[in-house]
Amino acid sequence: MDLKQKLKEMIIEELQIEDLAPEEIEDDAPLFGDGLGLDSLDAVELVVQLQVYFGVEIKNIEEGRPALQSIDTLADFVRERQPSVDKV
Numbered sequence: 001m002d003l004k005q006k007l008k009e010m011i012i013e014e015l016q017i018e019d020l021a022p023e024e025i026e027d028d029a030p031l032f033g034d035g036l037g038l039d040s041l042d043a044v045e046l047v048v049q050l051q052v053y054f055g056v057e058i059k060n061i062e063e064g065r066p067a068l069q070s071i072d073t074l075a076d077f078v079r080e081r082q083p084s085v086d087k088v
Contacts, residue, residue: 003075006053014049015042027071035070043068050074056081 008022011031015038029035032043046068047058056078058064067077 004071007071007074010053054078054082
């Protein structure tokens with residue numbers, strides 16, 4: 001399973017998003033606002049889950065804001081900090 005798929009499944013499972021399958025989340029769609037509709041509490045949970053699932057840490061808002069834009073940006077962030085993850 002590739003990294004983007006893992007991220008989508010993590011988001012759906014950990015944020016308890018119902019009525020949405022991982023394949024319905026577009027890689028470049030915004031995670032917040034008009035995109036997936038996540039909010040600031042979801043952002044906090046995502047930061048925690050990134051550390052649990054992938055061992056990567058978002059240390060501050062300057063790191064977090066660009067990383068949490070979309071599945072694409074989130075996957076890039078994880079790859080940069082954990083080079084051994086799936087390169088797909």
